[in-house]
Amino acid sequence: MNILYLNGSPRKHASATKKLADAFVAGMREAAPSSTVDEIVLYDKSIAACRGCFGCWHRTPGVCVIRDDMGDLLVSFRRADVIVWSMPLYYFGMPSKAKAFLDRLMPNNSPLFEERNGSIRHPQTYDAASQSHVLISTCGFQTTERNFEALALQFDLLCGERVSKVLCPVGGAFAAERPGRAARTRLDEVRVAGAMYAVPKSIPLNTERLLSTPVFDPDRYMAVVNRVAAIAKTPPGKERTPPSNRANAILEAFAARYCENLEPDDALAVECAFSDEPSRAVLLCEARTCTVRPAPDGRTQTRIEADVALWERIVSGETSITDALLDGTLRVWGDFEAVLRFEDLFEGVEV
Template identity: 30%
Template sequence: MKIVAINGSHKGEHGNTNIMVNAFLKGAKIAGVKTVNIFLKEKEIEHCRACKVCWFKNPGKCIIKDDMAEIISLMDDADIVILATPIYFDNISSMLNVFMDRLMVKASPYWGNDSQGECRHLTTHKFPKIIMMSNCGYPERAHFQVISHWIQRVARNINTELLAEIYASEGAILNSKLDSVLSYLDTLQIAGTEVATNMSLTEETKKLLEQKFIPDEIYIREAKKFVDNMLKDNIS
C-alpha cells in the first residue's frame, strides 16, 4: 500500500497542518505502508489555463511544463491520497485549489451519470481513495462545513471513496506540549495505522479526533493575549 499526502499549507513543513499529517503518516509507516509527503509550497505549479489541450489535442497531457506531472506520477500508484490544508476564509488554501484545478488533465471531456443520476466528467483512470485533513485557528468545528461539503462533492465527481475527514479546531496550539494535544497526535498516529490496516477508522478513534484541546473560553482568552503581545512587541 502507498499513501501520498498533498500538503497545501503555505507554511509547508513548518505548519500546523504538517504536524497532523506527520502523526498520521507515522502510524501508517508502523503498519508497513509506503508514504510520501508532498509540500505544494516547494513545487512550481501554474494555474490551469482552461485551454483543454489535455482533452482535445493531446489527451491526458498538460501543455504546462512544471512540477504537476511529477506529483501526478507519484499519485498514480497510490492507494490513498491525503488532501491537507489549513482553513482560509472557510475554504481550502489557494495552493491546494490550484493543484485541484490542474487535475483536470485526468478527466474526460465526456459526461456520464453517476449512481444518483447526476452528470459528472468521466475520469480516465481510477483515482485513489481520499482522506481530507484540516485545521483552523478558531475554536468551533463549524468552520469546516464548507470543505466538508466540498470534499464530499469532489469524491463523488471523481468517482472515488472518501475514507475519512479529520479536522482539528484550535489548530494554533497543535505545536504546543499540552497533554491534550499530545494525546490527539497519538490518536492521529493510531488513525494512520487503522487506515493502513483496515481502510477505515473505528468509531472510537473518530470520537477522539473530534475532542477539543482546551475549553473555548480559555482558548479565546489566550489567543487575544497572544495578539496583544505581538502588537506590543512590533510597536515598541
C-alpha cells in the same frame, strides 16, 4: 501501499496540520510497514494556475499545455493507493496552491459526464476504484462547526465514500514549538486513527467526530487568544503594551493559558517579578483556576525574575522559562522543581 502525502500549507515544515498528518502517516506505517510515502510540499513546487483551455481534454488528451512540476505530480497521483491531503483551512476552503494542484488534476479526468450517487462528475481516465483519500486539516478557530463544512463537502463531492477526514480545530495548539499535554494526546489519537485506517482504508465516523473536538475548552481558548494576541501582535520595536499595565497584562495572559486541573489540596504559587519594572505579582495555580494575586503572598514557593520583553516572549511562546533559565536571561529563587512543574501547567499556544 503507496502513500502520496501532499503538504498544502504555505508554512511548509512549520505547518500545524503537518504535525497531525505526520502522526496519521506514522500510524499507517505502523500498521502497514511495507508502505512507501512520497511526501510533497506543494509550496516548494512549481504549479501554475489552470488556464481553463481544456487542451488536456481536446487538443492533447491527458496532457496539460503547461510545462511545470504538475506533469510528474499527475503520475504520482495516479500511482498512489492513498492520497493524504494535509492543508490548513483558509477562508472556509483550501489554500491557493492546494486549489491550483486540484484544478490541475483535470488531465486525469475525462470530458464525459457520469452520474454517481446522485451527483454528476467527470470519471477518472485511470482505474481509481481502489484509490482512497484522507483529508487532514487544522483551523485557527476553536470549532469545526460553521467553519469546515465547505471544505469537507468539497472532498465528499470529489471523492465520494473514499475519503476519511481528520479535521482538528485549534490549530495553534499543534503549531506551538512544544505542544502542550492536550495537543500531544490528540496527536497520539491521530496516530492510532492512522493505524486503524491502514487496512480498511477508512476510519469510523465516531473516531472522526472525536478527533474534531477542540483540545481546549472553546471559551477559555478564545480568551487566551485575545489576551495573548493583544500583547504579541504589536509591531517589533514598539512597546507591546503600555508600560503602566504591561506587567499585569503579561501575567493575565499567562493565567489564561492555565490548562491543568491540580488536585483540590494542591496549589502552586509563583511570584513573577520584572527586573526592569517595579511591579511583581503572584500566579496562584489551584484546582481549576489560575489567578493573579498581589505580591507578597505567604503561599509563594518560588520567584522568577525576568525583564518585561522576556516575559512577553515567554507568554507568546517564542521562548520558554526553561530555555531562558538555561541561557541565563531569567533568574529563579526558591523551589526550582516548582518552576519546572509550573511551566507544565500552561499550554503552548501559537496565536
